[in-house]
Amino acid sequence: MRQSGMGATRVLVDAAESAMTSLDNRSLLAAAANGDQRSWEVLVDRYTNLVWAVARSFRLGPTDAADVSQATWLRLVEHLTEIREPEQLGSWLVTTARREALAILRRAARAGTPTGEPWLLERPDPDAESPDDRAVRADDAATVRRAFLRLPVNCQRLLHVLLVEPAPTYAEVGAALGMPVGSIGPTRARCLSSLRRILTAQGAHDG
Amino acid sequence: MADPPLADSTAEHLSALLRRTVAEPSPEHVREAARSTLSWRDPDAELATLVADSADPDEQLELAVRGGGQPRLLAFATADVSIDVEVTDGPTAAILVGQLAPVGAADIAVDHRNGVAEATTDELGRFRVDGVARGPVRLRCTLRSGGTPVHTEWTLL
Numbered sequence: 001m002r003q004s005g006m007g008a009t010r011v012l013v014d015a016a017e018s019a020m021t022s023l024d025n026r027s028l029l030a031a032a033a034n035g036d037q038r039s040w041e042v043l044v045d046r047y048t049n050l051v052w053a054v055a056r057s058f059r060l061g062p063t064d065a066a067d068v069s070q071a072t073w074l075r076l077v078e079h080l081t082e083i084r085e086p087e088q089l090g091s092w093l094v095t096t097a098r099r100e101a102l103a104i105l106r107r108a109a110r111a112g113t114p115t116g117e118p119w120l121l122e123r124p125d126p127d128a129e130s131p132d133d134r135a136v137r138a139d140d141a142a143t144v145r146r147a148f149l150r151l152p153v154n155c156q157r158l159l160h161v162l163l164v165e166p167a168p169t170y171a172e173v174g175a176a177l178g179m180p181v182g183s184i185g186p187t188r189a190r191c192l193s194s195l196r197r198i199l200t201a202q203g204a205h206d207g
Numbered sequence: 208m209a210d211p212p213l214a215d216s217t218a219e220h221l222s223a224l225l226r227r228t229v230a231e232p233s234p235e236h237v238r239e240a241a242r243s244t245l246s247w248r249d250p251d252a253e254l255a256t257l258v259a260d261s262a263d264p265d266e267q268l269e270l271a272v273r274g275g276g277q278p279r280l281l282a283f284a285t286a287d288v289s290i291d292v293e294v295t296d297g298p299t300a301a302i303l304v305g306q307l308a309p310v311g312a313a314d315i316a317v318d319h320r321n322g323v324a325e326a327t328t329d330e331l332g333r334f335r336v337d338g339v340a341r342g343p344v345r346l347r348c349t350l351r352s353g354g355t356p357v358h359t360e361w362t363l364l
Binding site: 033035037041049051053056062068069070071073074075077100104106140144148159163164165189200 | 360
Protein backbone atom coordinates (compact mmCIF):
# COMPACT_ATOMS: atom_id res chain seq x y z
CA MET A 1 0.00 0.00 0.00
CA ARG A 2 2.99 2.34 0.13
CA GLN A 3 2.81 4.65 -2.84
CA SER A 4 5.67 6.97 -3.48
CA GLY A 5 4.77 10.60 -4.15
CA MET A 6 1.94 10.65 -1.63
CA GLY A 7 4.34 10.26 1.24
CA ALA A 8 4.52 13.90 2.35
CA THR A 9 0.76 14.36 2.44
CA ARG A 10 0.36 11.10 4.21
CA VAL A 11 2.78 12.17 6.90
CA LEU A 12 0.80 15.35 7.61
CA VAL A 13 -2.55 13.58 7.66
CA ASP A 14 -1.15 10.83 9.82
CA ALA A 15 0.32 13.37 12.24
CA ALA A 16 -3.01 15.14 12.71
CA GLU A 17 -4.79 11.84 13.00
CA SER A 18 -2.36 10.39 15.49
CA ALA A 19 -2.53 13.55 17.62
CA MET A 20 -6.26 12.89 17.87
CA THR A 21 -6.09 9.16 18.36
CA SER A 22 -3.48 9.49 21.09
CA LEU A 23 -5.71 11.73 23.22
CA ASP A 24 -6.72 10.14 26.49
CA ASN A 25 -10.24 9.01 27.26
CA ARG A 26 -10.86 11.91 29.60
CA SER A 27 -10.25 14.53 26.89
CA LEU A 28 -12.22 12.57 24.31
CA LEU A 29 -15.19 12.05 26.63
CA ALA A 30 -15.25 15.73 27.52
CA ALA A 31 -15.09 16.76 23.87
CA ALA A 32 -17.77 14.24 22.90
CA ALA A 33 -20.02 15.54 25.68
CA ASN A 34 -19.70 18.94 23.99
CA GLY A 35 -20.85 17.38 20.76
CA ASP A 36 -17.50 16.76 19.09
CA GLN A 37 -18.27 13.93 16.69
CA ARG A 38 -14.65 13.24 15.76
CA SER A 39 -13.65 12.68 19.40
CA TRP A 40 -16.56 10.30 19.76
CA GLU A 41 -15.42 8.38 16.71
CA VAL A 42 -11.93 8.01 18.14
CA LEU A 43 -13.46 6.50 21.27
CA VAL A 44 -15.65 4.18 19.22
CA ASP A 45 -12.71 3.08 17.11
CA ARG A 46 -10.67 2.47 20.25
CA TYR A 47 -13.17 0.06 21.77
CA THR A 48 -15.55 -1.19 19.07
CA ASN A 49 -13.62 -4.41 18.48
CA LEU A 50 -13.52 -5.13 22.19
CA VAL A 51 -17.24 -4.51 22.71
CA TRP A 52 -18.02 -6.67 19.70
CA ALA A 53 -15.74 -9.47 20.87
CA VAL A 54 -17.37 -9.50 24.30
CA ALA A 55 -20.81 -9.86 22.73
CA ARG A 56 -19.58 -12.57 20.38
CA SER A 57 -17.72 -14.38 23.14
CA PHE A 58 -21.14 -15.15 24.60
CA ARG A 59 -21.87 -16.87 21.29
CA LEU A 60 -24.45 -14.32 20.34
CA GLY A 61 -25.25 -14.28 16.65
CA PRO A 62 -24.38 -11.24 14.57
CA THR A 63 -27.78 -9.58 15.04
CA ASP A 64 -27.83 -9.92 18.81
CA ALA A 65 -24.17 -8.94 19.03
CA ALA A 66 -24.89 -5.82 16.98
CA ASP A 67 -27.74 -4.97 19.38
CA VAL A 68 -25.45 -5.42 22.37
CA SER A 69 -22.85 -3.18 20.79
CA GLN A 70 -25.37 -0.49 19.94
CA ALA A 71 -27.01 -0.64 23.38
CA THR A 72 -23.57 -0.34 24.99
CA TRP A 73 -22.63 2.77 23.04
CA LEU A 74 -26.05 4.34 23.57
CA ARG A 75 -25.60 3.73 27.28
CA LEU A 76 -22.31 5.58 27.18
CA VAL A 77 -23.95 8.47 25.31
CA GLU A 78 -26.43 8.71 28.17
CA HIS A 79 -23.67 8.78 30.75
CA LEU A 80 -20.92 10.69 28.95
CA THR A 81 -20.36 13.16 31.75
CA GLU A 82 -20.65 10.59 34.52
CA ILE A 83 -17.69 8.32 33.78
CA ARG A 84 -15.73 8.75 36.98
CA GLU A 85 -12.60 6.97 35.89
CA PRO A 86 -12.05 7.66 32.20
CA GLU A 87 -8.96 5.48 32.15
CA GLN A 88 -11.26 2.59 33.09
CA LEU A 89 -13.66 3.33 30.24
CA GLY A 90 -12.83 0.04 28.53
CA SER A 91 -13.83 -1.88 31.65
CA TRP A 92 -17.01 0.17 31.92
CA LEU A 93 -17.90 -0.65 28.31
CA VAL A 94 -17.21 -4.38 28.54
CA THR A 95 -19.11 -4.61 31.82
CA THR A 96 -22.08 -2.96 30.14
CA ALA A 97 -21.79 -5.19 27.07
CA ARG A 98 -21.47 -8.30 29.21
CA ARG A 99 -24.61 -7.36 31.15
CA GLU A 100 -26.59 -6.78 27.96
CA ALA A 101 -25.32 -10.03 26.43
CA LEU A 102 -26.26 -12.04 29.51
CA ALA A 103 -29.70 -10.41 29.54
CA ILE A 104 -30.26 -11.49 25.94
CA LEU A 105 -29.23 -15.06 26.78
CA ARG A 106 -31.58 -15.11 29.78
CA ARG A 107 -34.51 -13.82 27.81
CA ALA A 108 -33.83 -16.28 24.99
CA ALA A 109 -33.57 -19.16 27.45
CA ARG A 110 -36.86 -18.18 29.03
CA ALA A 111 -38.61 -17.80 25.70
CA GLY A 112 -37.09 -21.06 24.52
CA THR A 113 -35.64 -19.43 21.43
CA PRO A 114 -32.23 -20.69 20.45
CA THR A 115 -29.52 -18.08 20.08
CA GLY A 116 -27.07 -20.61 18.74
CA GLU A 117 -25.91 -19.11 15.52
CA PRO A 118 -22.52 -20.07 14.18
CA TRP A 119 -20.03 -18.99 16.77
CA LEU A 120 -17.26 -18.25 14.34
CA LEU A 121 -18.20 -16.48 11.17
CA GLU A 122 -16.88 -17.72 7.89
CA ARG A 123 -13.71 -15.88 7.16
CA PRO A 124 -12.07 -15.17 3.88
CA ASP A 125 -8.75 -16.79 3.15
CA PRO A 126 -6.37 -15.02 5.52
CA ASP A 127 -3.73 -14.84 2.80
CA ALA A 128 -6.09 -12.75 0.73
CA GLU A 129 -6.56 -10.29 3.58
CA SER A 130 -2.92 -9.58 4.08
CA PRO A 131 -0.58 -10.30 1.22
CA ASP A 132 2.36 -9.40 3.44
CA ASP A 133 1.60 -12.09 5.94
CA ARG A 134 2.73 -15.41 4.62
CA ALA A 135 2.69 -16.88 8.11
CA VAL A 136 -0.71 -18.47 7.85
CA ARG A 137 -1.37 -20.86 5.05
CA ALA A 138 -4.96 -21.75 4.30
CA ASP A 139 -4.67 -25.32 5.57
CA ASP A 140 -3.02 -24.15 8.78
CA ALA A 141 -5.85 -21.68 9.25
CA ALA A 142 -8.46 -24.39 8.96
CA THR A 143 -6.52 -26.62 11.34
CA VAL A 144 -6.21 -23.88 13.94
CA ARG A 145 -9.88 -22.98 13.69
CA ARG A 146 -10.90 -26.59 14.13
CA ALA A 147 -8.64 -26.96 17.15
CA PHE A 148 -9.91 -23.71 18.66
CA LEU A 149 -13.51 -24.93 18.44
CA ARG A 150 -12.54 -28.05 20.39
CA LEU A 151 -11.28 -26.00 23.32
CA PRO A 152 -13.42 -25.70 26.45
CA VAL A 153 -15.87 -22.81 26.12
CA ASN A 154 -14.09 -20.80 28.82
CA CYS A 155 -10.84 -21.01 26.88
CA GLN A 156 -12.55 -20.00 23.65
CA ARG A 157 -14.02 -16.95 25.35
CA LEU A 158 -10.80 -15.92 27.02
CA LEU A 159 -8.67 -16.30 23.91
CA HIS A 160 -11.31 -14.59 21.79
CA VAL A 161 -11.24 -11.50 23.98
CA LEU A 162 -7.44 -11.55 24.33
CA LEU A 163 -7.12 -11.54 20.54
CA VAL A 164 -8.83 -8.17 20.20
CA GLU A 165 -6.88 -5.35 18.59
CA PRO A 166 -5.89 -3.02 20.07
CA ALA A 167 -5.01 -5.44 22.86
CA PRO A 168 -7.26 -5.05 25.89
CA THR A 169 -5.79 -4.58 29.34
CA TYR A 170 -6.12 -7.46 31.77
CA ALA A 171 -8.54 -5.29 33.77
CA GLU A 172 -10.75 -5.07 30.69
CA VAL A 173 -10.46 -8.80 30.01
CA GLY A 174 -11.33 -9.53 33.63
CA ALA A 175 -14.38 -7.27 33.43
CA ALA A 176 -15.42 -8.83 30.12
CA LEU A 177 -15.30 -12.37 31.43
CA GLY A 178 -16.04 -11.81 35.09
CA MET A 179 -12.74 -13.37 36.11
CA PRO A 180 -10.04 -12.16 38.53
CA VAL A 181 -7.23 -10.34 36.78
CA GLY A 182 -4.65 -12.56 38.48
CA SER A 183 -6.03 -15.70 36.87
CA ILE A 184 -5.97 -14.41 33.29
CA GLY A 185 -2.29 -15.06 32.59
CA PRO A 186 -2.22 -18.61 33.99
CA THR A 187 -5.54 -19.47 32.33
CA ARG A 188 -4.29 -18.17 29.00
CA ALA A 189 -1.18 -20.35 29.30
CA ARG A 190 -3.32 -23.37 30.16
CA CYS A 191 -5.65 -22.72 27.23
CA LEU A 192 -2.75 -22.42 24.78
CA SER A 193 -1.34 -25.71 26.12
CA SER A 194 -4.72 -27.33 25.52
CA LEU A 195 -4.74 -25.91 22.02
CA ARG A 196 -1.31 -27.38 21.41
CA ARG A 197 -2.47 -30.79 22.65
CA ILE A 198 -5.48 -30.67 20.37
CA LEU A 199 -3.28 -29.71 17.45
CA THR A 200 -1.00 -32.64 18.23
CA ALA A 201 -3.94 -35.03 18.33
CA GLN A 202 -5.36 -33.58 15.13
CA GLY A 203 -1.97 -33.94 13.50
CA ALA A 204 -1.86 -37.59 14.50
CA HIS A 205 -5.29 -38.20 13.01
CA ASP A 206 -5.01 -36.01 9.95
CA GLY A 207 -1.36 -36.75 9.18
CA MET B 208 1.93 -32.01 7.28
CA ALA B 209 2.94 -28.65 8.60
CA ASP B 210 6.63 -27.97 8.94
CA PRO B 211 7.38 -27.37 11.76
CA PRO B 212 4.21 -28.89 13.24
CA LEU B 213 1.71 -26.32 14.49
CA ALA B 214 1.65 -28.16 17.77
CA ASP B 215 5.25 -27.10 18.36
CA SER B 216 4.46 -23.41 17.90
CA THR B 217 5.39 -20.92 20.56
CA ALA B 218 2.62 -19.18 22.50
CA GLU B 219 3.30 -16.05 20.47
CA HIS B 220 3.06 -17.90 17.20
CA LEU B 221 -0.15 -19.64 18.27
CA SER B 222 -1.61 -16.30 19.31
CA ALA B 223 -0.66 -14.81 15.97
CA LEU B 224 -2.26 -17.75 14.18
CA LEU B 225 -5.45 -17.34 16.21
CA ARG B 226 -5.47 -13.63 15.54
CA ARG B 227 -5.39 -14.34 11.83
CA THR B 228 -7.95 -17.13 11.87
CA VAL B 229 -10.30 -16.70 14.80
CA ALA B 230 -10.30 -13.04 15.87
CA GLU B 231 -13.19 -11.09 14.48
CA PRO B 232 -13.12 -7.29 14.28
CA SER B 233 -16.45 -5.54 14.68
CA PRO B 234 -18.23 -5.38 11.32
CA GLU B 235 -18.16 -2.03 9.57
CA HIS B 236 -21.91 -1.50 9.93
CA VAL B 237 -21.62 -2.05 13.68
CA ARG B 238 -18.80 0.48 13.92
CA GLU B 239 -20.76 2.98 11.84
CA ALA B 240 -23.87 2.52 13.96
CA ALA B 241 -21.79 3.10 17.09
CA ARG B 242 -20.26 6.24 15.60
CA SER B 243 -23.74 7.61 14.93
CA THR B 244 -24.98 7.17 18.49
CA LEU B 245 -23.65 10.53 19.70
CA SER B 246 -26.45 12.25 17.77
CA TRP B 247 -28.94 10.65 20.18
CA ARG B 248 -27.50 12.61 23.05
CA ASP B 249 -29.91 15.06 24.63
CA PRO B 250 -28.40 16.55 27.79
CA ASP B 251 -31.51 18.67 28.37
CA ALA B 252 -33.78 15.69 28.89
CA GLU B 253 -34.21 14.02 32.24
CA LEU B 254 -33.16 10.36 32.24
CA ALA B 255 -35.68 7.84 33.54
CA THR B 256 -33.76 4.79 34.68
CA LEU B 257 -34.95 1.23 34.40
CA VAL B 258 -36.05 0.34 37.92
CA ALA B 259 -37.77 -2.97 37.24
CA ASP B 260 -37.66 -5.49 34.43
CA SER B 261 -39.57 -8.75 34.50
CA ALA B 262 -36.69 -10.25 32.51
CA ASP B 263 -34.20 -9.23 35.19
CA PRO B 264 -32.81 -11.95 37.46
CA ASP B 265 -33.97 -10.06 40.54
CA GLU B 266 -37.51 -10.51 39.31
CA GLN B 267 -37.22 -14.27 38.90
CA LEU B 268 -39.42 -15.01 41.86
CA GLU B 269 -42.24 -12.90 40.58
CA LEU B 270 -41.78 -14.41 37.17
CA ALA B 271 -41.86 -17.94 38.51
CA VAL B 272 -45.16 -17.18 40.18
CA ARG B 273 -46.55 -15.58 37.08
CA GLY B 274 -45.30 -18.33 34.82
CA GLY B 275 -43.69 -18.09 31.42
CA GLY B 276 -45.08 -16.65 28.23
CA GLN B 277 -46.08 -13.40 29.90
CA PRO B 278 -45.39 -10.01 28.36
CA ARG B 279 -42.23 -8.31 29.50
CA LEU B 280 -42.86 -5.53 31.99
CA LEU B 281 -40.54 -2.57 32.26
CA ALA B 282 -40.69 0.25 34.78
CA PHE B 283 -38.76 3.48 34.34
CA ALA B 284 -38.62 6.33 36.81
CA THR B 285 -37.20 9.73 37.55
CA ALA B 286 -37.71 11.39 40.91
CA ASP B 287 -41.08 12.70 39.74
CA VAL B 288 -42.25 10.61 36.82
CA SER B 289 -42.79 6.92 36.33
CA ILE B 290 -43.40 5.10 33.07
CA ASP B 291 -44.61 1.52 33.11
CA VAL B 292 -44.45 -0.39 29.86
CA GLU B 293 -45.71 -3.80 28.80
CA VAL B 294 -44.05 -5.29 25.73
CA THR B 295 -45.97 -7.74 23.57
CA ASP B 296 -45.36 -9.22 20.15
CA GLY B 297 -47.15 -7.61 17.27
CA PRO B 298 -47.42 -9.06 13.79
CA THR B 299 -44.07 -7.70 12.63
CA ALA B 300 -42.75 -5.69 15.55
CA ALA B 301 -43.34 -5.14 19.24
CA ILE B 302 -46.31 -3.33 20.74
CA LEU B 303 -45.74 -1.16 23.81
CA VAL B 304 -48.65 -0.48 26.11
CA GLY B 305 -47.81 1.89 28.88
CA GLN B 306 -48.89 4.20 31.61
CA LEU B 307 -47.40 7.51 32.57
CA ALA B 308 -47.64 8.83 36.11
CA PRO B 309 -48.48 11.38 37.31
CA VAL B 310 -51.37 11.41 34.91
CA GLY B 311 -51.15 14.08 32.27
CA ALA B 312 -51.49 14.60 28.57
CA ALA B 313 -48.18 13.80 26.97
CA ASP B 314 -46.65 13.02 23.63
CA ILE B 315 -44.79 9.73 23.54
CA ALA B 316 -42.12 8.98 20.97
CA VAL B 317 -40.34 5.66 20.83
CA ASP B 318 -36.94 5.61 19.14
CA HIS B 319 -36.10 2.24 17.66
CA ARG B 320 -33.87 0.70 15.04
CA ASN B 321 -36.13 1.58 12.12
CA GLY B 322 -37.28 5.02 13.15
CA VAL B 323 -39.70 6.64 15.57
CA ALA B 324 -43.13 5.42 16.65
CA GLU B 325 -45.42 8.00 18.22
CA ALA B 326 -48.52 8.15 20.38
CA THR B 327 -50.29 10.41 22.83
CA THR B 328 -51.54 9.47 26.26
CA ASP B 329 -55.22 9.34 27.11
CA GLU B 330 -56.75 11.13 30.09
CA LEU B 331 -55.47 8.39 32.39
CA GLY B 332 -51.89 8.62 31.14
CA ARG B 333 -52.17 5.42 29.15
CA PHE B 334 -50.65 4.95 25.73
CA ARG B 335 -50.11 2.32 23.09
CA VAL B 336 -47.36 2.34 20.49
CA ASP B 337 -47.29 -0.12 17.60
CA GLY B 338 -44.53 -1.05 15.22
CA VAL B 339 -41.53 -0.86 17.53
CA ALA B 340 -38.63 -2.81 16.02
CA ARG B 341 -36.85 -5.08 18.48
CA GLY B 342 -33.37 -3.94 19.39
CA PRO B 343 -32.33 -0.87 21.38
CA VAL B 344 -35.40 1.21 22.25
CA ARG B 345 -36.09 4.31 24.31
CA LEU B 346 -39.21 6.32 25.08
CA ARG B 347 -39.35 10.09 25.04
CA CYS B 348 -42.18 11.69 26.96
CA THR B 349 -43.06 15.34 26.57
CA LEU B 350 -45.75 16.61 28.88
CA ARG B 351 -48.22 18.96 27.25
CA SER B 352 -48.12 21.05 30.42
CA GLY B 353 -44.47 21.78 29.74
CA GLY B 354 -41.44 20.94 31.82
CA THR B 355 -38.32 18.94 31.05
CA PRO B 356 -38.83 16.08 28.61
CA VAL B 357 -38.25 12.67 30.15
CA HIS B 358 -36.27 10.06 28.24
CA THR B 359 -36.01 6.46 29.35
CA GLU B 360 -32.74 4.62 29.30
CA TRP B 361 -32.06 2.73 26.11
CA THR B 362 -33.28 -0.79 26.68
CA LEU B 363 -32.90 -3.86 24.51
CA LEU B 364 -36.19 -5.44 23.49
